[in-house]
Amino acid sequence: MKVAWSWLENFVDLAGITPQELAHRLTMSGLEVSSLSNKAEGLDKVVVGKIINVSPHPNADKLSLTEVEIPGEVLRIVCGAKNIAPGDIVPVAQVGTILPNGLHIQRAHIRGEDSHGMICSETELGLAKSSDGIMHLSPEAPLGMPAMRFLHLDETVLELEVTPNRADCLSHLGIARHLSAVLNRPLRLPAVSLIENQPCACTLYQVEVEPGCGCRRYCARIIRNIKTGPSPEWLQRRLESLDIRPINNVVDVTNYVLMEIGHPLHAFDLDKLQGCTIKARRALPGESLLTLDGVDRMLSPADLVIADDKRPVALAGVMGGANTEVTAATANILLEAAWFDPQVVRAMSRRSGCASESSHRFERGTDPEIGLTLAIDRAAQLIAELAGGTVMQGIVDVYAEKLARNQIPLRLERVVRVLGMQINPDIAMAALSRLGFHAEPAEQPYSYRVWVPSFRQDVVGEEDLIEEIAELAGYDKIPVTLPLLPLTCPAVEPQQAFHRFCRLTTAALGMQEVLCYSFHGPRHWDWLRLPADHPWRQAMVVKNPLSEDMSQLRTSLLPGLIAAASFNQRHGQERIYLFEIGAVFIPRTDDLLPDEPRRLGMIITGPRHPRHWRLGNQNPPADFYDLKGIAEEFLRQLHVGPPVRFLAHPLPHLHPACSF
Numbered sequence: 001m002k003v004a005w006s007w008l009e010n011f012v013d014l015a016g017i018t019p020q021e022l023a024h025r026l027t028m029s030g031l032e033v034s035s036l037s038n039k040a041e042g043l044d045k046v047v048v049g050k051i052i053n054v055s056p057h058p059n060a061d062k063l064s065l066t067e068v069e070i071p072g073e074v075l076r077i078v079c080g081a082k083n084i085a086p087g088d089i090v091p092v093a094q095v096g097t098i099l100p101n102g103l104h105i106q107r108a109h110i111r112g113e114d115s116h117g118m119i120c121s122e123t124e125l126g127l128a129k130s131s132d133g134i135m136h137l138s139p140e141a142p143l144g145m146p147a148m149r150f151l152h153l154d155e156t157v158l159e160l161e162v163t164p165n166r167a168d169c170l171s172h173l174g175i176a177r178h179l180s181a182v183l184n185r186p187l188r189l190p191a192v193s194l195i196e197n198q199p200c201a202c203t204l205y206q207v208e209v210e211p212g213c214g215c216r217r218y219c220a221r222i223i224r225n226i227k228t229g230p231s232p233e234w235l236q237r238r239l240e241s242l243d244i245r246p247i248n249n250v251v252d253v254t255n256y257v258l259m260e261i262g263h264p265l266h267a268f269d270l271d272k273l274q275g276c277t278i279k280a281r282r283a284l285p286g287e288s289l290l291t292l293d294g295v296d297r298m299l300s301p302a303d304l305v306i307a308d309d310k311r312p313v314a315l316a317g318v319m320g321g322a323n324t325e326v327t328a329a330t331a332n333i334l335l336e337a338a339w340f341d342p343q344v345v346r347a348m349s350r351r352s353g354c355a356s357e358s359s360h361r362f363e364r365g366t367d368p369e370i371g372l373t374l375a376i377d378r379a380a381q382l383i384a385e386l387a388g389g390t391v392m393q394g395i396v397d398v399y400a401e402k403l404a405r406n407q408i409p410l411r412l413e414r415v416v417r418v419l420g421m422q423i424n425p426d427i428a429m430a431a432l433s434r435l436g437f438h439a440e441p442a443e444q445p446y447s448y449r450v451w452v453p454s455f456r457q458d459v460v461g462e463e464d465l466i467e468e469i470a471e472l473a474g475y476d477k478i479p480v481t482l483p484l485l486p487l488t489c490p491a492v493e494p495q496q497a498f499h500r501f502c503r504l505t506t507a508a509l510g511m512q513e514v515l516c517y518s519f520h521g522p523r524h525w526d527w528l529r530l531p532a533d534h535p536w537r538q539a540m541v542v543k544n545p546l547s548e549d550m551s552q553l554r555t556s557l558l559p560g561l562i563a564a565a566s567f568n569q570r571h572g573q574e575r576i577y578l579f580e581i582g583a584v585f586i587p588r589t590d591d592l593l594p595d596e597p598r599r600l601g602m603i604i605t606g607p608r609h610p611r612h613w614r615l616g617n618q619n620p621p622a623d624f625y626d627l628k629g630i631a632e633e634f635l636r637q638l639h640v641g642p643p644v645r646f647l648a649h650p651l652p653h654l655h656p657a658c659s660f
Contacts, residue, residue: 003175004240005156007260011176013185019156022179029182030471031163031169038128038150038170039241040155042098045105046120048141048150049075051094052085059111068092068119071144078108078115083133089149090134091125092462093118100126120147129154129238138233152237155389165458167364171262174455179436190260192377195384196393203268204392205334206277210401214304214344215280215316216403217368220396221380226250226389228330235386250333253382255357263337263366263375264316264358266306267383268324268333275309278334280316287312291319297352304344306336317362318354330400337367337376367455368403386516403454409446410439410465418466422483423473429437431472432465480645502600504580505637509630511579511602516560518582524559528653540587540594553594557565557601566601573623575606602627624658631660 008014014022023033049068057063057078066084068075070092077092084090094117097105101124108115120134122128125147142151148154160175168174173190180187201222209215228248230236235256236246242259246252252267268278283299289312290296299305299312314320317340326333327379342372349355366372374396406584429439429448436453436489452459459465470478492500507513525537539552554560557580565576579602585594604627607619628646635644646660 001160001162001170001175003158003160003172004238004241005158005552006152007172008176008179011173011188012183016177017183019158023158025182025474026160026175026179028474028476029178030163030467030475031166031175031178033158034161034598035159036156037159038156039100039153039499040146043100043148044146045097046099046125046147047090047094048137048143048145048147049090049119050143050318051084051088051090051119053085056109057113059113063111066119068117069143070094075116076114077117077119078110078113079119079134081119081121081133083136084119084444088134089137091120091137091142093124094419099124103479123602127151152234153241155241157241159371163191164364167361167366167458168262168455170361170364171258171260173261177435181431182474183373184431184434186452187434190378190382191392194377194381194391197390198393201392201395202394204276204397205396207396207398208277208279208281209398210279211400212279213280213282214341216341216401217339217372217392217397217399218278218280219337219372219376219398221376222277222332222392222396223335223380223383223387224270224392225382226331226333226387227386228326228328232386248328249328249386250330250383253379253386254335256382257375257379258357258361261371261375261378262361263371264317264361265375265379266320266336266358267326268313268320268334268336269326269330270334271330272324273308273313273334274311277309277587278336279307280338281305281307283312289313289315290322291321291352291354291551292322293317294322297354300351303348303351304340310334314616315348315352315354316340318349318352319356326476330587333389335379335382337372337379339366339372349453365457365627369454371455403457405454406448406452406460408452408459408462408465409442410448410450410462411422411445412447413460414462415466415469418463419470419473419478421473421477421479423469428469428472432468435468435472437465437468499581499598502634502638505634506579506581506600506602509603509633511577511630514564514578514580515560516557516564516580516582517550518554518585519545519552520554521547521549521551522557523549527562528558528651538587540585555584555586557582557584557599561601561603565605569605575610577604577622578602602630604630624655628660 006018019036023036028034030314047070049070052069053067055065062080065080066077066079068077074091093099093105095105095107105118113287119134121131121133123131146154162169169178177187204222205220207218207220210219228250231246231249231252235252239246239252239255244255250267254267258264283301283303283305285301287299288296289299304316305312306316312321313324330467340362342365343364345359349359349363376395383389384391410427432439432450438451439448442449450465503513519542530537536555538556542551545551561578561580564578579600581598581600583596583598585596587594604622606622608622608626609619632644635641648656649659
């Protein structure tokens with residue numbers, strides 16, 4: 001998650017705090033800052049200049065001689081671009097500048113003419129991967145001002161490693177709310193001043209939500225008579241500072257509000273919607289959708305889609321459809337803000353192989369209350385301002401199933417016991433209040449009853465509240481103390497002692513222990529040429545296996561040992577002497593649970609002796625009698641026998657005369 005410094009300052013006062021200090025405070029309060037960057041760093045000498053003259057280079061057909069005015073000086077610069085003319089306002093790199101691509105600007109003598117600087121393109125300033133020529137700035141740009149400052153790129157961008165449970169911190173408002181509590185400074189919400197016009201949106205369009213489909217709330221606004229076009233420069237630059245590509249003023253506003261407030265939005269071309277109803281429902285068999293990334297996707301009946309009266313128009317929470325895309329010809333839009341079930345969106349995203357900024361947030365849980373309505377109103381206001389639209393009155397709002405506000409009892413003595421430090425109750429409750437929590441005194445044995453805000457769906461228990469208090473106090477403020485643990489010697493059960501003896505005995509015989517998975521697949525028995533009716537094949541099946549090769553509980557240790565030996569052999573290990581002591585799972589007809597006897601399995605392959613034990617060049621390969629000798633010595637250590645008889649085993653994969 002990238003956060004722009006100037007954007008944060010819109011929500012919380014950061015006066016007197018350096019970016020490095022802010023990064024430390026965020027990290028110590030649970031939001032790790034992985035990096036600080038500034039695209040304008042080292043580009044102070046790239047300033048706004050005005051081309052006052054352009055003439056052909058006398059010694060080169062593809063070059064031009066230009067005179068560029070900056071305050072107090074006119075620079076003579078050789079330029080190879082063709083898209084320049086007198087009067088153009090351009091970024092000029094003065095002598096001494098080091099550009100992001102490593103180019104050091106110096107006085108140069110090019111084809112017999114002096115050049116004192118460089119007129120820059122977006123590529124040379126690190127603002128684009130490619131460009132067609134020189135970058136042109138607005139005619140209002142003040143001459144001599146650093147170009148990156150004029151482009152609103154002279155600011156620090158913090159990159160945060162937001163953990164999956166903190167969906168509330170995937171926006172500037174969420175980070176600012178957290179900072180407000182950490183710094184004890186007031187939070188300023190975005191000012192929304194929306195002018196609405198008749199008729200009411202609910203008379204123009206209807207919303208239907210299929211029960212149990214995974215959509216709890218769906219809101220829609222209608223905006224008419226917009227003029228789609230490029231966004232203003234400030235909006236484009238702010239999105240570019242977060243590595244988001246500007247598209248047009250409508251789409252850019254939805255992306256802007258997403259990064260500002262954290263709730264995903266989507267704009268449909270209203271004139272491309274068929275009928276007068278927008279529906280949230282499951283996909284029908286055989287339906288498909290061409291999404292905005294150009295992929296025609298076959299839909300599953302488990303997919304949640306947004307549809308008009310005749311067809312799907314969006315994969316809900318993941319990506320919109322190309323059939324209702326906002327284009328330069330769009331005049332009327334339907335603006336969507338909804339709450340989709342995180343599990344449903346996560347499953348759709350994985351099934352379709354499509355991930356987006358929207359799905360990233362919906363999968364973690366968005367705010368169905370304040371954040372949703374704030375986002376759609378904020379976007380409607382900006383679209384009306386930037387695209388000249390008329391906002392119809394009201395929101396078409398279907399709240400199918402409200403989320404109950406969670407209440408958590410909190411014990412202060414448990415807070416002290418878990419954190420190992422004294423906490424002032426008034427300070428702790430005030431800090432939680434700044435985060436949006438509401439606390440009231442409670443009856444014993446609890447100290448407080450805390451109501452969790454709708455945007456913190458990750459807070460479900462007392463430990464979560466204690467973690468919030470710890471973050472606000474600062475992890476670096478928690479003292480280091482050693483836990484008090486009783487020094488007792490645990491009793492060893494006879495079975496444990498026997499297994500330990502077997503393990504040590506086998507290791508003393510030159511074997512190395514391995515721990516294999518307790519799962520295998522049907523094809524492992526094909527390796528061993530087992531018939532279909534062999535008891536080992538009658539394994540318990542796992543309902544949700546990770547793969548086909550891990551779909552059954554093991555009935556023998558052999559498949560795991562063979563796989564381990566094969567893996568070591570493929571990685572250059574010559575001498576392989578492995579053993580495993582573990583449970584196998586034998587189904588029982590009289591019980592749902594299997595019998596779990598423990599087995600000892602061994603496998604050897606490669607040279608008989610370790611490399612440093614060989615005598616001369618004689619090191620024959622291990623054979624049946626080596627393993628037989630290990631088994632005999634193991635049984636002798638267990639005081640089994642003598643005598644011990646070895647009988648040939650009837651397994652089809654074993655040699656009839658060299659097996660037991």
